Amino acid sequence: MARMRVVAFGLVSLAYPVLVYFALGRFEPRWLSLLLFALAVLRALTTRQALWWVAAAGTGLLALLATVLNQALPLKLYPALVNAVMLVMFAASLRFGPPLVERMARLQEPQLPPFAVLYTRRVTQVWCGFFVLNGALALATALWAPDRIWALYNGLLAYVMMGVLFAGEWLVRRRVKAAHGHG
Incomplete structure (x- = not known):
C-alpha cells in the first residue's frame, strides 16, 4: 500500500x-x-x-x-516550491553532513574512498546550483510566462535538464573513477 x-x-x-x-x-x-x-x-x-x-x-x-x-x-507555483525544498535538503546536507549524494552513493558502496567522498560533495553542490536555477525558472514562468510556456518548461524542459545533468554526472563519475584506478 x-x-x-x-x-x-x-x-x-x-x-x-x-x-x-x-x-x-x-x-x-x-x-x-x-x-x-x-x-x-x-x-x-x-x-x-x-x-x-x-x-x-x-x-x-x-x-x-x-x-x-x-x-x-x-x-x-508548485514546481518552484518543490525546487526550494530540494535545495534546502541538498544544502542542509552540505552544512550538517554527510552530503546527500554521498549518502546515496554509500547505499551501493558503503566504504567510499576519500576521492569519492570529495566528489560526492561536489556533485551535491552542483545539484544545489541546479535547484537554484530550475527553481528560479519555475518561479519566473509561473509569474510572467503564458500558461503554455510554464507547462513546456515545468512539464518537459526541466526534466530534460535534469536528465542531462544525470547523464553528464554519470560520464564525469566514470572518468573520475578511472583516474583513481577504480574504473
Whole structure:
C-alpha cells in the first residue's frame, strides 16, 4: 500500500504541469486545487521527514489559496516550491553532513574512498546550483510566462535538464573513477 502511494505521488508530480495546463481552460482554478490537495496528502502519507511535511503543508497552502482566490498562480507555483525544498535538503546536507549524494552513493558502496567522498560533495553542490536555477525558472514562468510556456518548461524542459545533468554526472563519475584506478 505504501509503495502504491509513492508511485501515485511520483506519477502525479511528474504529470502535474501538463495536467494543470490542459485543465486550466476547462475548469476553474478552485477545482484544479483538488489536484494540489491530492499531492499534499500523498506527500504527507509517503514521508516521515519533517522537511517533506513542511512541503506538504506548503502545497496545501497553495491549494487553499487557489481555492479561495480562484486563481491559477498558486497552482503554477508548485514546481518552484518543490525546487526550494530540494535545495534546502541538498544544502542542509552540505552544512550538517554527510552530503546527500554521498549518502546515496554509500547505499551501493558503503566504504567510499576519500576521492569519492570529495566528489560526492561536489556533485551535491552542483545539484544545489541546479535547484537554484530550475527553481528560479519555475518561479519566473509561473509569474510572467503564458500558461503554455510554464507547462513546456515545468512539464518537459526541466526534466530534460535534469536528465542531462544525470547523464553528464554519470560520464564525469566514470572518468573520475578511472583516474583513481577504480574504473
